[in-house]
Amino acid sequence: MDGTGPQRDSVAAIGGPPISRRRALAVIGGSVVTAGAAPLLFAACTPPVPVDVTVGLDPATLAVDEPSVIEFDFIRPDGSTGAGSAWLVRGSDGSLVAYDPRCPHQGCLYDWEDGDDRFVCVCHEAAFDLDGGVLFGPPRRPLDRFPVVVYGAEIVLTVPSDLRAPRTEA
Numbered sequence: 001m002d003g004t005g006p007q008r009d010s011v012a013a014i015g016g017p018p019i020s021r022r023r024a025l026a027v028i029g030g031s032v033v034t035a036g037a038a039p040l041l042f043a044a045c046t047p048p049v050p051v052d053v054t055v056g057l058d059p060a061t062l063a064v065d066e067p068s069v070i071e072f073d074f075i076r077p078d079g080s081t082g083a084g085s086a087w088l089v090r091g092s093d094g095s096l097v098a099y100d101p102r103c104p105h106q107g108c109l110y111d112w113e114d115g116d117d118r119f120v121c122v123c124h125e126a127a128f129d130l131d132g133g134v135l136f137g138p139p140r141r142p143l144d145r146f147p148v149v150v151y152g153a154e155i156v157l158t159v160p161s162d163l164r165a166p167r168t169e170a
């Protein structure tokens with residue numbers, strides 16, 4: 001047998017006779033996507049477009065290992081404007097990290113507690129260390145980071161275009 005026989009053009013339905021590949025695709029497509037729902041499904045599955053935000057801040061002015069929050073405005077691809085913020089942490093090796101200000105559990109506001117050297121979320125009593133790792137609480141992953149690049153005395157963050165302010169209560 002050369003492998004190009006009828007078995008390549010048909011799919012065996014469970015408990016039923018073989019159906020053609022074209023018919024199988026039609027059945028699968030028809031059961032998942034209807035004509036009117038296709039744009040909605042596509043929009044729901046499409047990740048937000050990333051947007052670059054330039055912040056006029058020389059990272060050399062940031063104290064080492066002391067998180068600072070910055071606020072910024074940005075323009076989305078559709079022309080609307082948004083506002084966001086990020087926590088910046090400059091390391092002793094010159095590295096720079098930008099944390100998404102929304103808790104990875106349910107998107108709440110968190111803050112840096114100087115005395116305890118940790119980020120604390122107001123909603124469900126979670127805490128994160130300077131590296132964003134979970135110290136305790138319900139979050140199952142570390143703080144999310146925004147890609148960040150330094151150009152001299154400017155910082156360029158890449159944020160999702162649907163970035164919103166953190167929630168202030170659970």
Ligand code: FES
Pocket residue numbers: 103104105106107108121122123124125126137138139
């Ligand atoms: S939203 Fe931060 S711990 Fe729940």
